[in-house]
Amino acid sequence: MSEVRTSGTGAQASVPLVELTNISKRYGDIAACDNVTLSMYPGQIHGILGENGAGKSTLMKVLIGLVKPDAGAISMNGVVQNITNPQSAARIGFGMVHQHFSLVEELTVWENVLLGEELKFDRARARVLVGEIGERFGLTVNPDARIRDLTAGLRQRVELIKCLRHDPRVVILDEPTSVLTPAESEQLFPTLREKVAIEGRCVALVSHKLAEVLHATDVITIMRQGRVIEHHETHQTDAPSLARAMVGREVSLRSQHAVLGASFVSQSAPSESTSTTDATDVLQIADACVSLGGVSKLKNLNLGVRAGEILGLAGVEGNGQRELGDVLSSLLTLDSGLISIDGTIVRTGKPGSMSRAGIAVIPEDRHDSGVVLTMSVAANLALQRMVDFSHNGVIDEVLLFESAQQLIDEFEIRCDGPNAPLHSLSGGNQQRVVLARELSAKPKVLVAAQPTRGLDVGAIEFMSDRLERAAASGIAILLISSDLDEILHLSHRISVISSGTIVGTIRRQEATMEQLGLLMGGLAL
């Protein structure tokens, strides 16, 4: 790792390619960017590290003309530039690969590369172009392949080719590895950095993952609450000090690993208590099959979760995790197979069946099936237990209010009291409402799907802590996550899902990144 890290720094030039001077952008009372001054040098990969809401994205949007700063100047090669819209930013030489793919699934690679650019499609020229760029940057991809047939890694390549074809001086990558397997993300950077160095371009890598930034960059700028906090040469810093700078306080060591993505650092595994090893399965899924629209989503999936354990279900997104979550939320009916709780079979797809059987769910997308945004916090805390707060079908508002107040205090939910509408809460606090409600039903099984996605460090720590405490109290927890670090940090056992089936289950102590990466890539051990 250290060789890769130092190799790029040799190309550092003394004249900055891009200079940002005193960039500020306010939204109401909140300063998204507060007097940010930053220089990026040709031939370097420049890491921009920060938590959610640190101002990274706003700063990058300023560069590509999506956001107009309140104050400050941007200069390229020493000349002050006036960026008014994305077109002018592209002319100056800024290109960005967004976190979420913007590809048309039904079209081929070359069609996507040309999309929105020219009125006349020249197929032959476009295919040559894709080939050329692919060759030059080590991003080979078949120009005639349809996007829907490509893996996330290959799609990312297409996005990169789309960006690079405009020959940008500065390439901005926004959380580029969030959808890739470890193997794919390790593959992404080496060729890229080589070309960057030779051709005098500059890459801005926006990330909140320590490992990625340490691994891939030459210099690192850390942002917090809209300000630049620290600036480091990558080879002169390490994960703990970056983590401190990013969070602005000491985070507990265990959470730090999980939260900040320091998977390249060795970490302490949760100890597997003896009681969980010989316990029987509370939740059992046997030969579950689901197909949607003719596409098989779950294929003979078998899984058992024991009382008091956290079973991590790792896997690249889109391999059946969402469907599994839906089945366990009574939202989807199994084509075949059985789901049972403590040996009792639960009917799938029947409204409320899973909830009644004792399965609580923190859904992947809380707005989809976790909360009712227009209802009050109190109502959202009681969605499945309204009967407990009623007499003969009439809701007892006082009882409901008091119980909500208790949960708000216990789970430290920041809101204007139980009657505040749920949409007035921040994402982290909405997630706490979901967690509080699901645990308040005293479930036997808790399914936590991507429970910390999009949350800030404090909220992630809280969630991790609560999940561990829930497991300690005897609840069987199925942690579905595409964040390996989260899985490694919390799980006692790890199962890997690929193409709708479990390709392997390993105990946490025996798990290695390489092994998991291979499994996630669909290679059974």
Add this chain to the structure above:
Amino acid sequence: MVCLYALFIGIALIASAVLVWATGGDWRAVLPALINGSIAKPGRWGQTLTEAAPLLLVALGAIVATRMNLVNIGQEGQLLIGAASAAMIATRGSGIFILIFSILIGALGGAIWSSVAAVLKYWRKVPEVVSTLLMVFIATQLTGFLLTKKSLLLDRSADRPNKTQTSGQLAANTRLPYIHIFGNDISIAVPISVCIALIVVFLLNRTIWGFKLDMVGMNARVAQRFGVSERSAGIIALAIGGALAGLAGSFMFTSGTANYRYTPGFANNVGWEGLLVALVSRNQPLVAVVIALVFAGLRTGSSFLASTGIQREIVDVVRALLVLALLLPPAYVFLRGNLHRDKNKGGK
């Protein structure tokens, strides 16, 4: 909001006056006739109250459906079916029990009629907006057919005047009682309808049933997760809407809207105007009570206007202008609210 109403109603009145003047009528008579007809003249406010009751019931049904994002706009047809089925029972007997029974049958008829839309929606995915609307036309034809057969609804008495196609007249002891107060006659359908409005408020806001309806309306997947079936909630909501419209029809028939007979064109747009009441009251049942009165006042007032010698067509236009004036302020506030929200979203 009050200023907006005053402004739009003012504009509508001026436009009406201009229209009446241009067509050769006495424009100065417009406003006095409307006021005299709806409240001022003896016995008129009792009439207005009585006409408000069915409007309110129709609006309540629409409000219940809207709570779970269903759009039931077929009340005109549900009302016709309700009135016709009540008439078929009530004209075949007499007495208080027949009266009550026929009213209940009317409600049931409306409920069955709207449930067809629910069945189509949840088994065949037919949008309820389309099916409820189109079933209005089927209801019109079906009840028209009932009036062609003596064995069904047509007047069976030999001395049927002018051979018109109407039902037989309701016996005097099978009619809905009136309350006589300050020289006005108010049908007891009025207090009953207000009670139903209170019950609807209670059910929607204070009970688990209302909460489940809200859950389905606001997030159907959450509802499914926690054991509320969108299908059964939707069937019940649509059936309630139909039952209330059917009840409105029964009340109209038994309180003598068309001289205690079922006639072609019996509904007389009450089903449509009830929808407007729900719209203007922005789906709040208690506000609907007041708005139903305003719309009923427009009905009674404009019928008075017609008696001043202004042409029937012009009277209809005047009424439509005033209805429009009532609809515009909430629409304006709604649109401005959306605009405001979009702006806030864009800023984030």
